[in-house]
Amino acid sequence: MGFDSLRTDPMKSINWHIHRNGCPHYREHWPKGTDLEAGEPLYQVFCGMNTPPASTEEQSRCLTAKNGCWRYARRSQKQPGAECEDAVFPNL
């Protein structure tokens, strides 16, 4: 199996890729020897803020968030007292 063990810290491991124009907290790992027919994922995504993207649309936003998390930018644009639209991460 080509996956790192659970003891690997994606934020410190050289095996986890940083995207030049992406969020500084975003990491991506493409392990060698992935067995897709066995159900192993093609690649892994890690968010150093513990709020990983939950869809390909959100992942696209992470990959262009060079100046910081788009979740916080969106929240700061909301009116005071407005409900958070992030159902997955309602505490943001």
Ligand code: SF4
């Ligand atoms: S969810 Fe936010 S903090 Fe996490 S990787 Fe994406 S942009 Fe970065």
